[in-house]
Structure formats: structure tokens, C-alpha cells
Amino acid sequence: MNPAPASAALALGDDALVLSHRLGEWAGHAPVLEEELALANIALDLLGQARVLLSLVGDEDELAYLREERAFRNLQLVEQPRGDFAHTIARQLYFSSYQRLLYEELAQGDTAIAELASKAVKEVDYHRDHAEHWTLRLGDGTAESHQRMQQALDALWRYTGEAFEPIEGLAVDWATLRARWTDRITTVLRQATLTLPNGPQSGAWAAGGGRQGVHTEPFGRMLAEMQHLHRSHPGATW
Amino acid sequence: MTTMAPDAGTQDDAAYEARFNAAVAAEERIEPRDWMPDAYRASLVRQIAQHAHSEIIGMQPEANWITRAPSLRRKAILMAKVQDEAGHGLYLYSAAETLGTSRDELLDRLHAGRQKYSSIFNYPTLTWADVGAIGWLVDGAAITNQVPLCRCSYGPYARAMVRICKEESFHQRQGYELLLALSKGTEAQHAMAQDAVNRWWWPSLMMFGPPDDESAHSAQSMAWRIKRHSNDELRQRFVDICVPQAESLGLTLPDPDLTWDEERGHYAFGPIDWDEFREVLRGNGPCNEQRINQRRTAHEEGAWVREAATAYAAKQAERSRHGYRAPQDQQQGDTQEEDIA
Secondary structure (H helix, E strand, C coil), X not given: CECCCHHHHHHHHHXXXXXXXXXXXXXXXXXXXHHHHHHHHHHHHHHHHHHHHHHCCCCHHHHHHHCCHHHCCCCHHHHCCCCCHHHHHHHHHHHHHHHHHHHHHHCCCCEHHHHHHHHHHHHHHHHHHHHHHHHHHHXXXXXXXXXXXXXXXXXXXXXXXXXXXXXXCCCCCHHHHHHHHHHHHHHHHHHCCCCCCCCHHXXXXXXXXXXXXXXXXXXXXXXXXXXXXXXXXXXXXX | CCCECCCCCXXXXXXXXXXXXXXXXXXXXXXXXXXXXXHHHXXXXXXXXXXXXXXXXXXXXXXXXXXXXXXXXXXXXHHHHHHHHHHHHHHHHHHHHCCCCCHXXXXXXXXXXXXXXXXXXXXXXXXXXXXXXXXXXXXXXXXXXXXXXXXXXXXXXXXXXXXXXXXHHHHHHHHHHHHHHHHCCCXXXXXXXXXXXXXXXXXXHHCXXXXXXXXXXXXXXXXXXXXXXXXXXXXXXXXXXXXXXXXXXXXXXCCCCCEEECCCCEEECCCCCHHHHHHHHHHHCCCHHHHHHHHHHHHHHCHHHHHHHHHHHHHHHHHHHHCCCCHHHHHHCCCCCCCCC
């Protein structure tokens, strides 16, 4: 097996780490008990992926707790505050659809990332299923849920563009990945009676820069909370 | 037991009651469709609901540390634990539903302050070590209380408890292991662990409920084989387990009167501050308001989500009656490569 390209392991590991953290913020706040379980389950899967991926690069805790904001390589999409349940579902829809397609492709390779991807693709399949079913319920539920879901999809759309910028070290046909992702999202939204946002895919401004270490304002605050205890006790083991 | 309820209430309740009592005395399990006294049913609903509420309120003090867990391994363990508690809530609400009371009704009673949850969760988790102290002491006390419930006379509750106890014992071990790492860590970590144990010790002893001579529900519950041991017996058992464990942890328990009583073969311990217990029970603990407010807020803010799910399910049922899937598909034709719904 070939060594995994560090830049790619870091980018994918940070996506999983940060989204897991944001989902963990739901604990004790979910709209129904079943979703306490589901969101925690997805967060745990992602944390498991993050630990494998970061360990390909170095010490998982040093990477998670001792890097500065500018050294993180995650997409800006995953670092956004959790918002209401519709925002969380919209993000899960965008991200898990992307991750599902990407891992499927990466699983074909012969690096340590391929090994992780081939295992994780099964759990991500469940994450996408969860997001798609909630998209249908919220989109085609009540007038209020429809409106909230549409707003959330619109608000997060601008963060989807950068997911398809090439990651160094990964042999992926990004244009095809983007086309398959767009097809899938279009189909779900149509079934959910929702409208595909008219944003970056149609030439509008797309946020980006996460992969280069440029993040959004809420991310620094998230890291401050995540890292403070670890950093307060230099050299301690837990 | 298979004693069915009378069809029209014309039969003699006394005969059913005699059969019920005989089944309980013979250690048979009472099942949902069996006849049971109204008071037995009410007592079980009260106890199972309180237990379920404790699981879901109990998520809060620990979830308080998920976003600050100091290593990824600890974060994964903590998330899994909080998730287990949600799962326990689900089994228990389901057990209560077998007695004819829905989860929604029980949640309404919790939110209205008409049903209680374990008072222990009205104490705050101030440091990371509190996560360990909760695992070791609070889950430890819960296991001591709950293992006998695996033999409770009501079948669905007893079966739920078997699974819950297995998971709780894992939680207890992770709490102990977390505290051990702190106790053997830096000076600051050791101090953090000791401080947490100092704060959680006495409230954990209160978890067994008031002394036997003041316990309102105990005698009847013992007779019905819902409860197997008295509050004081269980409390003593817990103290006896904890003292040597504290020694292994390299931590002390905050009770100068804690001594081995050769004659009784148990540890003697100092007086419990029952005034504090009653105050917290009455709503005057450090976090009573915070806990119930968070629960109510999550429920209220989630109302639109639950309504959407109900509305969608109704639409789907209607569509399947009429043999089509979604309005959009009808208009545009079925062009997607994969069916999603």
C-alpha cells in the first residue's frame, strides 16, 4: 500500500473532525429523542474517520488541539454554526452527498485513505440517507418546515462550491464528481418540493478558501472552545 | 403470566387480584396484557417515567463537556455515553407505553414539573473531572439501584433494565478510568479529580432516596416486587464498593466519619444532609431551572420539526392509498437515476 498524501488526509480529516464537533453541539438540544441518537451516531462516525485520517499525518491530538485556525484545511461548509434543525439537515445533505461520492471514488485507490474510504462509505451511505429523508420531510411537510428548509439550503449553498476544487494528492475527476453531486441534490430537492438554490453553480459568488486555511468568523470561536482545556494543561495526558 | 383482563368489568376483580398476587409471589413476570391493579400500573408509570426523564435530563451535564473534551479518544467515549443515555430514555419511554401512557404525555408532565427526574442532575459539571466523577459515582450508584430492577415483576421494565445495566457498567468503568488518568496525571489534574469527587460524593449517596423510615413508596413497591432492597441497604452496598475503589484511585472521600465497622462488616459513614436533598428536590438546587428550561426549549424549538414529520407521513400515506409517490414526479416524469424516497 502506498503512503497517503498528507495534504489530502488533513483536508478530509479536518472536514470530519469539524463537522463531528458541530453535530456534537446538538446533544441535549435535538427536536426529538430519535434525533439525539441519530445525530450523535453520525458525529461519532465522523470522529472515527477523523481520528484515522489525522493519524496518517501525525498525532491526532496535537493536530486537533494545537493547530492554529489558519492551519486547518476543512471546508467552510462544515464549520458553520449549527443553526436550526433545517440548517443542520441542509448541511448534512450537501456534505454527506459529497463525502459519499468522494469516498466511493477514493475507495478504488491503493493508499491508506482508500482503506478508510472503503470502510467509511457504508456509514456515509447511512448519513446521506438520513439527510435525504429529513429533506423530504421538511421540504414536503408543513409550510413552515418548507420555508425553513429552503432558507437553510439557500444560506449554505455558497459554501458548496469549494468542495469540488481539487485536493492535492487525490486522483479524482472533480468535474464528474460535481456533476453527479448536482444531479443527486437536484433529484432530492425536486422530490422534496424544494428549489435548487440559484448560487455559485450558476456562476454566482462562491465562498472558498477553507482548503487553503482561510476560514469564517465562527470557526475561531469554535476552536477556542474545543482547544481551551487541552491547551490549558501543556504536556498533560488525559 | 397470562391472566387476561375481564371483558366488560363484570367479573370479580378480587379473583384477578388474587391471581396477580400469586403470580408476583411466584416470581412470575407481569406482562402488558395481564390484569394488574390500577395502583401497580400507576406506580410503575411513575417510576419508569422518572427513570426515563432522568436519562434524558442526565444528558445535559455531560453534554456540557462534549465540545471541550481534552482528547479525541475522550470525546468519542463521552459522545457515545451521552448517546447511550438517549437510547436508555427511548427503551424506558417504550416500557412506559406498554402501560398505556405515551411518551408525549410523559414529556408534557416533565415539562410542566408534574413528574420528577433524579435530583443528582441538578448539580453542575464545573470541570472535566466532573465527567469522570459522574461516571464513577453517579453511574455507580445508578447501577447499584438498577441491577435489582432486572428482576422487577413487570416484564418490559425488567428486560429494558438488563440492557441498560450492561451499558451503565461500561459507563462506570470509563468514569473510573478517566479519574485514574487525572489522579495519576499532573498536580493540577489530580486536584481537579479530587475536587470533583468532593462535590459529587454526598449527592451520589442521596441518589438512593430518603432513609427507609421516610420513604413514601418503598413498602408497597417491595411487596409488588418492583423494588427488591431498601434505600439504606443499597446505599450501604454502594459505600462499601466505593471506599476501596477510591483508595485505588489515590483519591479521598470527603467524609471524616468513614471507618470500617468490624462488627457489622460494613463501612460506617457520616450523616447525610437531608435538608439539602429536600431543597434540591423542591426545585432549589443549583441547576433545576436551567435543566428543565433547556429541555422545554429543545422541545418547543423542535415542535415544527415533529409537525413536519407528521404532516409528511400523512401525505405519504394518502399518496400510497392513491398509488402515486410525489406530486413533482407526476408532473415531470421519473427521470432520476436512483429512487431516493
